Amino acid sequence: MTDNCPKCWADLRTPLFCESCDEVLDTQNDSPFRILGMAQGFHLDRMSLRKRLLHLSRHLHPDVHGTADDATRDLAQRKTAELNAAFQILEDDFRRASWLVRSLGGPTEETEPQMPQAFLTEVLEWNEAVEEARTSEPGSTESARLAGLEDELRSERKKLMDGVAAKLTPLPELGSPELVEVRHKLNALRYLDRTLCQLEELRLKQANSPS
Amino acid sequence: MAYSDKVLDHYNNPRNVGALDKSNEDVGTGVVGAPECGDVMKLQIKVEGDRIVDAKFKTFGCGSAIASSSLATEWVKGKTLDEASTIRNTEIVQELSLPPVKIHCSVLAEDAIKAAIADYKKKTDTGTSSSEKVKQEAP
Numbered sequence: 023m024t025d026n027c028p029k030c031w032a033d034l035r036t037p038l039f040c041e042s043c044d045e046v047l048d049t050q051n052d053s054p055f056r057i058l059g060m061a062q063g064f065h066l067d068r069m070s071l072r073k074r075l076l077h078l079s080r081h082l083h084p085d086v087h088g089t090a091d092d093a094t095r096d097l098a099q100r101k102t103a104e105l106n107a108a109f110q111i112l113e114d115d116f117r118r119a120s121w122l123v124r125s126l127g128g129p130t131e132e133t134e135p136q137m138p139q140a141f142l143t144e145v146l147e148w149n150e151a152v153e154e155a156r157t158s159e160p161g162s163t164e165s166a167r168l169a170g171l172e173d174e175l176r177s178e179r180k181k182l183m184d185g186v187a188a189k190l191t192p193l194p195e196l197g198s199p200e201l202v203e204v205r206h207k208l209n210a211l212r213y214l215d216r217t218l219c220q221l222e223e224l225r226l227k228q229a230n231s232p233s
Numbered sequence: 234m235a236y237s238d239k240v241l242d243h244y245n246n247p248r249n250v251g252a253l254d255k256s257n258e259d260v261g262t263g264v265v266g267a268p269e270c271g272d273v274m275k276l277q278i279k280v281e282g283d284r285i286v287d288a289k290f291k292t293f294g295c296g297s298a299i300a301s302s303s304l305a306t307e308w309v310k311g312k313t314l315d316e317a318s319t320i321r322n323t324e325i326v327q328e329l330s331l332p333p334v335k336i337h338c339s340v341l342a343e344d345a346i347k348a349a350i351a352d353y354k355k356k357t358d359t360g361t362s363s364s365e366k367v368k369q370e371a372p
Contacts, residue, residue: 131268139348142264145273149293209268216271 035059038101039082046082046097054108054121064119064190066112075109116215119186120208126194128201137209148175148217156224165228172221179214182207236296237330243300248307251289253277261353265344267337272298276345278309278317280353285309285317290345297335301325301342309346318350 027034032042036059037051055062058074080086082105087098111117124130151164151171158164186207194200236244252275253260259280266273272294279287288306292299304325309317322339325331331339 135266135268137266137268139264139352142266142273143275145266146264146275146291146293149273150291153293212268213266213271213273 036078038078038105041081044081046087046094046101048097053125054111054118057105057108058112060112062122063193064122064187066118068113071109071112075105078105115183115186116208116211119190119204122190122193123201123204123208126201127197129205131205131209131212134202134205135209137206137213141210141213145213145217149220152217152220152224165224168221168224172218172225175214175218175221179211179218182211182214186211236300239329240296240300240331243303243329244296247290247299247303249287249289249303249310250291252291253279253287253289258356259353261349261351261356263345263348263350263352265341265348267294267341269337270294270298272338272341274298274302274341274345276302276305276342276349278346278349278353280314283313283315285312285314294341295335295338297329297331297338298341300329301331301338302345304328305342305346314350314353317346320346 025034026032027040027043027045027047029045030040030043032040034047035041037047037049037056039046051057053062058071058078060066060071060074079102082098082102084095084099084102087095090098111121120131148171151167155164155168186204189200189204189207194204253262255262255277257279261278261280262275263277264273264275272292274290274292274294276290277288278285288309290302290306292302305320308320320343322336322343325339325342326336329339
């Protein structure tokens with residue numbers, strides 16, 4: 023782990039480049055928190071995250087290194103991509119939580135995909151409701167029921183995400199069984215989000231179709 | 234990515250879509266899902282003696298998931314519970330020529346068969362104990 027710039031020895035706040043001498047660094051680091059120089063945790067201040075992104079992009083952007091040699095330009099381009107990828111993980115509650123669970127040695131959705139039958143049956147029912155409404159007239163009882171379902175899923179989503187936030191604050195210890203519980207909540211969120219996405223799509227389509 | 238002809242065939246003409254009465258004693262229901270893609274699959278079997286006489290499925294997911302579950306219902310029909318539980322996802326992969334990124338769809342179908350059988354055995358109870366007895370008695 024590089025903590026000091028190899029060129030000017032200034033303390034590094036990001037492994038991407040030295041904010042003191044502007045040297046772009048070729049270090050390996052896959053922690054989005056370290057890359058953006060944010061404290062590791064579920065809660066983060068969106069304003070400062072955005073500020074960090076803009077600040078770092080300004081120094082790292084390939085255009086800034088337009089007159090540099092090929093290798094540096096190439097590196098700046100790669101590091102900009104890393105920065106953007108890290109930002110996308112941190113700005114999204116789901117992706118940030120999922121990254122934290124994995125980095126603390128918790129299960130991934132591939133290693134812990136199981137969900138209770140009762141929950142999956144519910145998911146199936148949501149999907150059936152969406153399918154029914156897709157083939158029915160706008161303004162019918164089916165599509166009215168969908169609005170109710172959407173509200174219900176949104177409040178369920180909030181409850182789950184609050185639960186994830188609570189379990190990850192403070193961060194559980196490495197390999198803690200609580201991480202499995204968080205993964206289950208994240209799995210449930212996945213199904214919820216997929217249905218919500220379809221509901222939204224359907225609502226937009228029905229709003230645009232002449233009735 | 235192009236789907237194989239067999240996947241397209243099952244996707245366009247899915248076999249055994251529908252539902253059996255879940256509360257019925259001789260019906261086993263398995264619901265499984267893959268959080269990575271949000272696919273959900275319900276597979277139901279109707280059992281007489283120890284033979285599966287009917288099977289239905291309902292899948293919300295990609296073409297490969299629909300084809301895998303459609304094929305699974307075709308395969309389990311007429312088989313005994315023990316025979317059906319030996320169906321492997323690799324056989325589904327082979328039959329449908331599924332690409333590596335779609336292997337989880339076949340795993341889902343295998344899990345759905347197993348879950349439906351387990352549900353049936355749990356309902357009837359005698360199913361579990363008798364098949365376990367057979368296993369124990371076998372040398």
